[in-house]
Amino acid sequence: MRGNCHTGNITVIEEQGVTVYGGGTNRDGGWHVMAEVPDLALGPRGVMRSVHYKDIIPDGWKCASAFITKQVPILIEIDWPDFSIPNNLGKEFWLALVDDIKEKGIKTVSCQCMGGHGRTGVQLAILMHYLTPEDRRTWSDTADLIMEVRRRMCEHCVESKEQQYYIAEVCDLPEGESVIESRGFESAWNNISVSEDDIAKAMMDDKKPKRKSKKKKQGSLKQWLTPPKEHFGENGERILTEEVDGGTRTTTIDKDGKVSSEWRGKRKSVQKGWKAMLCLDNDRTVWMPEDEEVPKDSWTRVDGDIDGFSDQFCAATGDTFHPLEMHDAQTSKLAMAQFAELEINNDNRVKVRGRWYHPAFLEFDEDKMEVMLASDLWKEASKKESEE
Numbered sequence: 336m337r338g339n340c341h342t343g344n345i346t347v348i349e350e351q352g353v354t355v356y357g358g359g360t361n362r363d364g365g366w367h368v369m370a371e372v373p374d375l376a377l378g379p380r381g382v383m384r385s386v387h388y389k390d391i392i393p394d395g396w397k398c399a400s401a402f403i404t405k406q407v408p409i410l411i412e413i414d415w416p417d418f419s420i421p422n423n424l425g426k427e428f429w430l431a432l433v434d435d436i437k438e439k440g441i442k443t444v445s446c447q448c449m450g451g452h453g454r455t456g457v458q459l460a461i462l463m464h465y466l467t468p469e470d471r472r473t474w475s476d477t478a479d480l481i482m483e484v485r486r487r488m489c490e491h492c493v494e495s496k497e498q499q500y501y502i503a504e505v506c507d508l509p510e511g512e513s514v515i516e517s518r519g520f521e522s523a524w525n526n527i528s529v530s531e532d533d534i535a536k537a538m539m540d541d542k543k544p545k546r547k548s549k550k551k552k553q554g555s556l557k558q559w560l561t562p563p564k565e566h567f568g569e570n571g572e573r574i575l576t577e578e579v580d581g582g583t584r585t586t587t588i589d590k591d592g593k594v595s596s597e598w599r600g601k602r603k604s605v606q607k608g609w610k611a612m613l614c615l616d617n618d619r620t621v622w623m624p625e626d627e628e629v630p631k632d633s634w635t636r637v638d639g640d641i642d643g644f645s646d647q648f649c650a651a652t653g654d655t656f657h658p659l660e661m662h663d664a665q666t667s668k669l670a671m672a673q674f675a676e677l678e679i680n681n682d683n684r685v686k687v688r689g690r691w692y693h694p695a696f697l698e699f700d701e702d703k704m705e706v707m708l709a710s711d712l713w714k715e716a717s718k719k720e721s722e723e
């Protein structure tokens with residue numbers, strides 16, 4: 336799938352003396368394959384260091400002087416799940432980053448992710464908007480901006496509705512028409528396509544939410560946010576246990592890095608032609624088409640029982656699903672808002688402090704156990720950080 340699109344690092348932006356490249360690490364792109372090391376490399380955590388970019392040698396050892404030093408760019412690694420938006424940063428980050436690029440004399444920037452489409456597309460769109468002087472911007476809304484990125488980089492750039500809304504918020508642009516196709520690819524199980532209207536209607540019509548008690552509801556949200564429990568076994572193996580999908584998943588990583596996984600609970604069928612791959616850099620498991628190629632040094636195939644790899648809680652159904660199985664993250668956020676008893680209008684906007692927001696901009700605050708605006712969470716987090 337998508338085998339015949341871009342490869343390597345593509346020059347996407349040349350503005351104000353800054354050149355920005357885009358690439359995907361499994362399409363021969365990324366900073367580490369550039370002939371000339373860029374000044375700055377930007378991308379999701381887990382992608383930037385998946386190549387062995389640095390040797391580590393103990394201090395004081397003679398052999399340390401005999402190895403070849405490789406130049407490494409300034410790295411910015413962002414907590415940023417596939418198909419999604421950054422977990423911890425919004426507009427303030429990107430504005431400050433553009434300032435930093437100018438003030439620190441950065442001339443070359445490499446933007447990357449695994450495939451060079453979704454998360455790379457978001458980085459390129461935002462940098463293109465802010466590096467291009469206003470009178471030279473050919474776009475008036477986010478849809479146009481994304482189309483410009485696609486024209487320069489690859490037609491598959493920017494992959495989810497959530498990403499389009501994120502770009503709109505960060506760039507202060509109207510969203511424009513959706514440029515995201517509903518693809519069967521989003522679901523490994525079937526090709527159902529649900530319009531936003533359908534979801535809104537279903538949610539409005541559902542007068543009998545499946546979870547009534549507040550206590551139970553919060554428990555579910557908490558479960559959604561809880562990372563796997565981790566302990567070490569008798570032979571030093573790492574064991575992760577997780578309550579998912581009405582069962583328990585136990586993943587064991589032995590000292591040689593061999594991964595095995597077992598899940599006990601109710602069954603779900605998986606469509607033929609898909610495989611479960613575990614990313615060794617960030618312990619995330621992702622469904623991929625059987626023929627999708629990923630770097631061998633950072634991914635391993637999970638054999639055996641793979642039914643339990645479902646980690647995204649859907650507040651609409653009360654079950655957990657693999658992210659690829661969800662209609663989209665927006666559905667989940669809308670459901671979260673509904674359970675928090677926030678007002679939702681016919682355009683799927685959620686009322687927070689008297690204003691209507693797209694659900695992509697809602698986050699669940701683990702400390703306060705309440706739904707908040709992502710931008711407020713970002714602000715609070717950066718305030719906390721600067722106080723520390």
Ligand SMILES: [Zn+2]
Pocket residue numbers: 340341451452489490491
């Ligand atoms: Zn492409």
